[in-house]
Amino acid sequence: MNAEEFRARLVLELRGEGIYDDRLLEAIERVPRDMFVPRPFQHQAWDNVALPIDCGQTISQPAVVARMTQALELDERMKVLEIGTGSGYQTSILSYLCRRVYTIERHRELLQQAESRLEALRRRNVTARLGDGSKGWPEQAPFERILVTAAAIDIPPRLSAQLSVGGVMVVPIGDDPENQRIVRVRRQEDGLDIDDLGPVKFVPLVSDRAAEPLSG
Numbered sequence: 393m394n395a396e397e398f399r400a401r402l403v404l405e406l407r408g409e410g411i412y413d414d415r416l417l418e419a420i421e422r423v424p425r426d427m428f429v430p431r432p433f434q435h436q437a438w439d440n441v442a443l444p445i446d447c448g449q450t451i452s453q454p455a456v457v458a459r460m461t462q463a464l465e466l467d468e469r470m471k472v473l474e475i476g477t478g479s480g481y482q483t484s485i486l487s488y489l490c491r492r493v494y495t496i497e498r499h500r501e502l503l504q505q506a507e508s509r510l511e512a513l514r515r516r517n518v519t520a521r522l523g524d525g526s527k528g529w530p531e532q533a534p535f536e537r538i539l540v541t542a543a544a545i546d547i548p549p550r551l552s553a554q555l556s557v558g559g560v561m562v563v564p565i566g567d568d569p570e571n572q573r574i575v576r577v578r579r580q581e582d583g584l585d586i587d588d589l590g591p592v593k594f595v596p597l598v599s600d601r602a603a604e605p606l607s608g
């Protein structure tokens with residue numbers, strides 16, 4: 393199989409799994425996942441599997457990237473916050489589907505690698521920074537969409553507070569890796585609407601809550 397055939401096979405597989413958003417499928421076909429996958433796993437770069445990256449983290453399975461991105465209901469005018477840059481793969485997909493992406497990663501090494509890939513791909517509408525994403529990015533809030541790509545124990549209150557009214561956050565919830573759910577949170581005038589979008593498996597969202605209380 394050549395590169396185009398690998399890409400086409402992945403898109404076909406995602407369609408079969410219920411991904412119908414054509415802009416999203418185009419972005420998946422366009423973003424070279426092989427650039428985000430470490431050398432020893434190159435032969436699996438276009439397989440529908442999660443793979444290890446540095447710092448004990450993972451690049452998510454394309455089916456999970458697709459499900460979560462589709463659930464965000466993006467349009468090209470939106471400002472999006474992403475927590476957990478990781479390899480930068482999901483960031484890159486988002487950058488094709490909205491106006492601007494703000495992304496936060498807690499591992500410096502991953503952030504630097506992701507930034508140089510995004511630069512090489514000329515993703516000019518991405519701003520990345522190092523830090524604890526569970527605190528969000530207050531200087532840039534509110535966001536119309538928030539995507540969390542690490543599992544939180546509960547809906548992170550500072551993130552839902554940084555959603556605009558009508559805004560949507562997609563976040564994996566659950567402390568037991570065998571029992572996590574993708575949750576979609578929609579902010580209303582008077583509270584949050586919550587949908588369960590099914591099971592998933594993510595590395596944990598690591599936050600330094602103990603060091604900085606919510607009220608601080």
Ligand code: SAH
Nearest residue numbers: 451476478479482497498524525541597598
């Ligand atoms: N979306 C990524 C997958 C990331 S794996 C990709 O496409 O490659 C989850 C990432 O979240 C890891 O890189 C991890 O370091 C990061 N992470 C975990 N807790 C975090 C936090 N509190 N703030 C920012 N990043 C966090």
